[in-house]
Amino acid sequence: MHFDPRGPSKYVQFADFLRQQIESGELAPGALLPSESALMQRYEVSRPMARKAVAILRNEGLVTTEQGVGTKVRELPAERQPLFLEADAEAVARMPSEHERVELELDYGVPVIEVHIDGEIHLHSADEVVLRAAAPARATKTATRRARKA
Amino acid sequence: MHFDPRGPSKYVQFADFLRQQIESGELAPGALLPSESALMQRYEVSRPMARKAVAILRNEGLVTTEQGVGTKVRELPAERQPLFLEADAEAVARMPSEHERVELELDYGVPVIEVHIDGEIHLHSADEVVLRAAAPARATKTATRRARKA
DNA sequence: CCGGATTTGTACGTATGTATT
DNA sequence: GAATACATACGTACAAATCCG
Numbered sequence: 001m002h003f004d005p006r007g008p009s010k011y012v013q014f015a016d017f018l019r020q021q022i023e024s025g026e027l028a029p030g031a032l033l034p035s036e037s038a039l040m041q042r043y044e045v046s047r048p049m050a051r052k053a054v055a056i057l058r059n060e061g062l063v064t065t066e067q068g069v070g071t072k073v074r075e076l077p078a079e080r081q082p083l084f085l086e087a088d089a090e091a092v093a094r095m096p097s098e099h100e101r102v103e104l105e106l107d108y109g110v111p112v113i114e115v116h117i118d119g120e121i122h123l124h125s126a127d128e129v130v131l132r133a134a135a136p137a138r139a140t141k142t143a144t145r146r147a148r149k150a
Numbered sequence: 151m152h153f154d155p156r157g158p159s160k161y162v163q164f165a166d167f168l169r170q171q172i173e174s175g176e177l178a179p180g181a182l183l184p185s186e187s188a189l190m191q192r193y194e195v196s197r198p199m200a201r202k203a204v205a206i207l208r209n210e211g212l213v214t215t216e217q218g219v220g221t222k223v224r225e226l227p228a229e230r231q232p233l234f235l236e237a238d239a240e241a242v243a244r245m246p247s248e249h250e251r252v253e254l255e256l257d258y259g260v261p262v263i264e265v266h267i268d269g270e271i272h273l274h275s276a277d278e279v280v281l282r283a284a285a286p287a288r289a290t291k292t293a294t295r296r297a298r299k300a
Numbered sequence: 301c302c303g304g305a306t307t308t309g310t311a312c313g314t315a316t317g318t319a320t321t
Numbered sequence: 322g323a324a325t326a327c328a329t330a331c332g333t334a335c336a337a338a339t340c341c342g
Contacts, residue, residue: 009329011330036307037307048330048332059258065308069308070308092277095245109245111244130240130242131242133235133237135237159310160311197313198313202310216320216327
């Protein structure tokens with residue numbers, strides 16, 4: 001690993017390097033990244049730089065880290081739950097506040113989807129659902145499903 | 151500002167304190183936050199703690215910071231562009247990679263919406279659009295709009 | 301259950317660089 | 322050019338959570 005002094009900052013380059021290993025599958029979903037000390041030694045970076053690079057990937061939702069354990073490549077649910085958007089509903093995506101993130105038990109780097117319908121607002125974890133247009137109303141109307149709590 | 155030693159970490163508490171000032175309107179959209187040195191002096195926090203607290207708000211999409219200028223409360227577009235979801239389309243939300251973020255000129259803490267349709271993928275800045283179900287196909291089919299490049 | 305090793309988290313300090321005003 | 326403001330980069334020390342023998 002060699003850092004280009006003319007390129008972007010060191011931790012961005014380092015994050016790019018690690019991201020590439022994830023996207024290439026070299027670091028598979030569920031796999032543990034090298035520890036901070038390992039990264040420091042192997043690539044000759046300081047601890048702050050190793051941590052900043054990992055933080056970037058965390059904010060991108062690519063990895064999660066647990067104290068005392070390490071940083072793992074995040075595995076997204078194979079099957080996303082379809083979230084049907086009714087004709088009179090609207091949906092926006094945004095990042096949760098820290099409070100919401102803890103409340104909904106979300107990893108860092110996971111947006112929320114805010115569905116507005118009938119004056120109510122429903123929050124969903126963005127990486128568990130896929131939005132689809134609801135079929136136009138017929139005899140019976142299928143109820144929209146709430147995101148399940150873990 | 152007093153920090154509870156039994157509570158969450160100092161920078162989380164400090165971020166909560168600043169977030170409250172934003173949500174209460176005390177710090178209005180467009181307003182400049184106190185500079186790092188000002189925060190350090192007024193609230194007796196170290197520079198790393200002031201920076202970490204602001205970083206949290208940045209990752210939540212609440213503020214943006216420019217080097218040499220300062221950190222401002224982000225003002226979201228009053229009018230979001232409606233993004234109509236066709237019956238055969240799907241949409242998911244996620245955080246952009248650093249490369250995508252720069253490419254799309256997004257602030258930190260702004261998710262992207264990925265619309266899958268006809269085997270193509272279209273990316274949209276999550277804070278410029280609101281998703282709606284497209285009206286069922288009639289005589290003429292309204293074309294989906296692409297996100298405009300700035 | 302306990303102790304030790306490992307791993308990440310928190311908190312502070314310093315110095316220098318870069319962009320803006 | 323000077324002052325201000327954020328960014329980068331390195332260092333230290335200790336705390337907290339987890340894991341393992």
